[in-house]
Amino acid sequence: MKNIFSALLLSLLFMIVMGCQASKNEDKATNAAPAAAESNTGSKEESQKINVDKGLLDVEVTLPASFFNGQDLDQVIEKAKTDGVKEAKKNxxxxxxxxMSKAKHAEMMKNFEDAIVKMVDDLKSGKDFKSIKAVDVTKKYSEFTVTVDKNAFENSFDAIGLLGVGMSSMFYQSFNGVASDKMKTTIQLKxxxxxxxxxxxxxxxxxxxAKN
Known part of the structure; x- marks a missing residue:
């Protein structure tokens, strides 16, 4: 996974999910539940994948090392714990x-969904992206059809608005258990x-x- 992709994803992770409201005293009983089995360290190829292990009470999400280029992992882990993640550890x-508890994971997924919906609403509001007229989305938030005034779109910087939607979509998929090699977000301009x-x-x- 290229560094530009990794950096943007990591930024979105903490802006959209870890920076959202605290855990709201969620499932105190869950916090005392047995821990889910730890993810085994696999081959180099496997270490580049996002693994989502949904146990009976907890969910484990493993982000690859490429997501954390240039980051202080101790600070990353401390921030995650502060924001309601039950455990975070370096491998x-x-x-x-x-x-995290299933309740926290569900909250994170809802935050991703809300973020995507808000981004889509902003795109088609006509306030900041005047060339964009409509946006149709699949339920899995992996495909978007964006209707635009083609001439106005090509002579503006409105394409920048599509980046946040695309990146948020990929994070939504990855935390929902889609393997990184299967993860795709398609945006069609009509x-x-x-x-x-x-x-x-x-x-x-x-x-x-673009990186190459």
């Missing part, structure tokens, strides 16, 4: 495993005048191309 391969799709953006592929 030998540089990855970090977060363990011309309002003709109804024709004139461009398709696929994350993370297009981010990796």
């Amino acid at each position: 030998a391969d540089g990855s970090v495993t977060y363990k 011309d309002q005048a003709t109804g024709t799709v004139f461009k398709t953006i696929v994350y993370p592929d297009d981010l990796n191309k």
